[in-house]
Amino acid sequence: MASNLAEPSTSSSCLSNGTSPSSEYHSPTNLEIVSLSKLSSHLERLLLDAADPGFTDADVSVDGCADVGVHRCILAARSRVFRDLFSSSSSSSGASSGGRPRYAAAELLPPGARLGKEAFMVFLGYLYTGKLRQAPPEAATCVDPACAHDACRPAVAFAVEMMYAAHAFDVPELVSLFQRRLLNFVDKTLVEDVIPILLVAFHAKAHQLLNHCVQRIARSNLDNISLEKELPCEVLLEIKSIRHKFQSTDSDVTVIDPIREKRIRRIHGALDSDDVELVKLLLTESDVTLDHATALHYAVAYCDSKIVAEVLELGLANINLKNERGYTPLHVAAMRREPAVIVSLLDKGASASETTTDGQDAVSICRRLTRAKDYYAKPMQGQESSKDRICIDILEREINRIPMACEDSVTSVLLADSLQAKLLYLENRVGFANLLFPAEAKVAMEIAHAEPNSEFANRNRSRSSANLREVDLNETPSVQNKRLRSRVDALTRTVELGRRYFPHCSQVLDRLMSDDTSDLFYLQKGTPDEQTIKRMRFYELKDDVQKAFSKDKAVPGRPSFCSSSSSSSQKGEMKGHRASRK
Structure with missing residues (x-):
């Protein structure tokens, strides 16, 4: 009951x-x-x-980032590769700072493959919990406001990284899942972005995905020379075979002259060897020009920035020539995202407003390729800005640039008769720029062929001893004068480039250099009170530069998501400076 x-x-x-x-x-x-x-x-x-080392027993390094703490027992139970890796002490990549075993994920990936920390953390989350989290938006979305983020480069790259992780650590169900996801990308994304999908499909032996990528690329207008740079030999042969079948049935296909193609390849080979003199010789030996070989496009895509500058100095290439895909060299540079290359092209007259056949200009191309994480991340003090971010900012300023009165003129100090006075002013000014925004100053100095300032590189050394060491008794006054004038010319060119791409910052620097601020470079000199005052003044100057960058960005018609090139999150940065002054 x-x-x-x-x-x-x-x-x-x-x-x-x-x-x-x-x-x-x-x-x-x-x-x-x-x-x-x-x-x-x-x-x-x-x-x-896992950030608390007390709960983890090993570290895994991914893509040069800080180590990720892991629990070996869990990963060994979930993945055969992890079990074999942890059971073999010889596989350990040394020890971490805490003395624990340290392993490098890159050693298990195919050559050229990348696995970022964000993708690795999502992958670990699946191994730990059996649940697959969504990709972090900052790592899988671009900064193009018009993009739906369903097939842009960051979205594709994140899925590719996840598939590399699933294949490298032998998790077949994830390989199958991301093969299906990447199949959806192949027809929607740009054909250039199909290449990384093809490569991961090739390494993971995902035949359905691989065949779909091969068909898309074979039907595209990507040139064979570029494909030879990117693809494995067997895949390249298959693509060429498919294209040969198309050409045999298509009467409109232009027949390629093998002799002409051989001469073009020789020009490209000379560029690969960094031999611009050989390029000049090859041009004189045949009727093939730089434009016929799209040599500037090739150099912009694959060569060092100094080689690009040397090719531009020849003055033999059409700076705004479009290749078969409708891309100018600046479009190719935007895809590569190397600031020095972009500045070299703009400096020689490349048009930032030129569009591709689908209506994209260089800055929109660059935005579509840049992750939100890389654009909005706030660099640490003294750390260089992201190259992707600098490229976007340079292109935006060029499109919206309004020539300023100071741009084509020099400061009154530069009109002085004394060569030494000019040199001292320029060295101080460029040195100050180098301290406040090193990445941007580095680009300007590289284009202007200005070597780093020895005074600021050794600013803790006394001037008297430095001058004694730099005296060359064999140097005549005329030779010395020529050397100093060459240095003045290089630094003047650096200042001019800074005024063009960072106009408001240059105005701030002009104002600062008109004051007696050179002693601020020597923050460790003087009494403690004097050092404190100089540090306060130095941070105030940095705030002025932060505001100047925001002025450079505050041009009507710009997207609201843009931020400064050397200081993202200006408000937070300024608050940090004010707090440090307190």
Whole structure:
């Protein structure tokens, strides 16, 4: 009787909690689901707390980032590759700072493959919990406001990294999942972005995905020379075979002259060897020009920035020539995202407003390729800005540039008769720029062929001893004068480039250099009170530069998501400076 009375109370208690007695006691399947869900959430918390080295027993380094703490017992149970890796002490890549075993994920990836920290953390989350989290938006979206982020480069790259991880660590269900996801990208993304998808499909032996990529590229207008740079030999042969079949049935296809193609390849080979003199010789030996060989496009895509500058100095290439894909050299440079190459082209007259056949200009191309994480990340003090971010800012300033009165003129100091006075002013000014925004100053100095300032590189050394060491008794006054004038010319060119691409910052620097601020470079000199005052003044000057960058960006018609090139999150940065002054 008592047992009969007890059951209703239990039932009513269960019903009041929204569950039935059958689900509570007579459904082991549901109980297993609840238990597994709790276990999954507990293991996820363990992963999220992995920053505390007390809970982890090894570190894995990914893509040059800080080490990620892992629990070897969990990973060994979930992946055969991890089990073999952890069981072999010879596979360890040394020890981390805490003395624990340290492993490099790159050693397990195919050559050229990349695995970023964001993708690796999502992959670890799956191994720990059995659940696949969404890609972090900052790592899988670009900074183009018009993009739907369903097939842009960051979205493709994140999925490719996840598939590399799944293949390298032998998790077949994830390989299958991301093969299906990447199949959806192939027809929607730009054909250039199909190449990384093809490469991961090739290494993972995902034949369905590989065949789909081969067909897309074979039907595209990507040139064979570029494909030879990117693709494995067997895949390249298959693409060429498919294209040969198309050409045999298409009467409109232009027949390629083998002799002409050989001469073009020789020009490209000379560029690969960094031999611009050989390029000049090859041009004189045949009727093939730089434009016929699209040599400037090739150099911009594959050569060092100094070689690009040397090719431009020849003055033999059409700076705005479009190749078969409708890309100018500046479009190719935007895809490469190397600031020095972009500045070299703009400096020689490349048009930033030229568009591709699908209506994209250089800055929109660059935005579509840049991850939100790389653009908006705030660099640490003294750390260089992201190259992607600098490229976008340079191209935006060029499109919206309004020539300023100071741009084509020099400061009154430069009109002084004393060569030494000019040199001292320029050295101080460029040195100050180097301290405040090193990445941008480096680009300007590289284009102007200005070597780093020895005074600021050795600013802790006394001037008297430095001058004694730099005296050359064999140097005549005329030779010395020529050397100093060459240095003045290079630094003047650096200042001119800074005024063009960072006009408001240059105005701030002009104003600063008109004051007696040179002593601020020597923050460690003077009494403690003097050092404190100089540090306060130095941070105030940095705030002026931060505001100047925001003025450079505040041009009507610009997207609202843009931020400064050397200081993202200006408000947070300024608050940090004000706090440090306090």
